[in-house]
Amino acid sequence: MNTPPRKPKKATISASTSPESPNSDIAPSENPASATIDVNAVEVPELTEDEQRDRLHLERKVERAFFEAGKALAELRDRRLYRSTHSTFEEYCKDRFGYNRSRSYQLIDAAIVVDNLHKCPQIVDILPTAEGQVRPLTKLETEQQQQVWQAAVEEAGGKVPTGKIVKDAVQRIMERTQVPNSYQVGEVCQILAKDNLDLRGKGGYWCIVTHIGEFSCTVKTWNVEMTVGVQHLKSFNYLPDECQQMQQICDRIRKLRENENLEEAARAVLEHLGELKRPYLTAVEEKLLSVIEFEYGIIDEIPRNSQSSNK
Incomplete structure (x- = not known):
């Protein structure tokens, strides 16, 4: 009968403190956790002139x-x-x-x-x-x-x-170096993002000035209220009646924005209206806004002749 091969023995490491042991410089009575081990310092050579x-x-x-x-x-x-x-x-x-x-x-x-x-x-x-x-x-x-x-x-x-x-x-x-703030409350301006990262995504939006500071204005857009430096604003120079009309449009859009269930299509329409470069809505824009207002319960019915003072 053939003798089965023996399994190799596993190597074991002795915890001896013989001179060959790495911890041989620790006294047997010492607690290894609190013992002091001598470590040889390694000298780091200075850089040569060429290396510097x-x-x-x-x-x-x-x-x-x-x-x-x-x-x-x-x-x-x-x-x-x-x-x-x-x-x-x-x-x-x-x-x-x-x-x-x-x-x-x-x-x-x-x-x-x-x-x-x-x-x-x-x-x-x-x-x-x-x-x-x-x-x-x-x-x-x-x-x-x-x-x-x-x-x-x-x-x-x-x-x-x-x-x-x-x-x-x-x-x-x-x-x-700036001249005094010449904007007025209620004035309609365009936001100029330039290199201001805080205004990223808002460049081109129209806004309405709500507060005047020394070198900045607090403004509200269709979806946010914020403080903007005067160097990042450009007035549309609208007439008072046109500014009032834009204020009404802004109020209508912001009221819709408060609805948490606003669908993506409706949001896209509002964002488009937030980038207008004129002080009025076209007939189609007025109808779209009225339909959204009706859909979300802002108004009870859609006006039959729903259109703005198109110019």
Whole structure:
């Protein structure tokens, strides 16, 4: 009869404190949890001059990446080097780099700002390292860009400031240079989003001024009430009767907005009305609004001749 093969024995680790044991420097009477273990320090060699030079060179490349990208995009655009494969610069950037139009021009504008900052000897040692840090500066004149960047660097303790610090510095300098608020309560204006991320998705909306501040206005749109800087408003210069008519339209839309069961189709109609560039509804728009009001119980019946003072 064949003898079955033996199973291999599992290796075991001894808890011995022999000289070969890693914990041999711990006395047997000591509690291992509270024992002190000697660890040999590893000396980290200092960088050589060549390594320091390489490090600085590579850091500068990282810091200037967005700047170099913006400069390259500007040259590709200005020389129309995309023309052999694409009809427009925007299509080329989307296909080649995955950039939409907004991103491409953000990088180009940022490169222009950095070039302007280079012209100021006082700030040549502390320059932007990311596009978002200079985005708030793109709407300013060259001298203002330099002043704001210097103020932001000081606020950041002599270091490269964050985009928020720069944005706050821009807001302060704009408030100092703005003319007094000339808007009036009840005036109908258009919202200009520009580079204000807080107004994203609201650019083009008409709004009604409800409160006047020193450099801002509280306004209400078809779906929200908020405070907006005067630089982000543009008056439609409507007559008083037209402003009153827009106030009535706004009240009707906002009353519908309070309904939690508002369907997507109805919401789309209201959003369209929130972007009007005229002080009245067309006959079709008035009928659509009346149908929605009737459907959600705002009015008891649809007016037979439901239309606004179409001009």
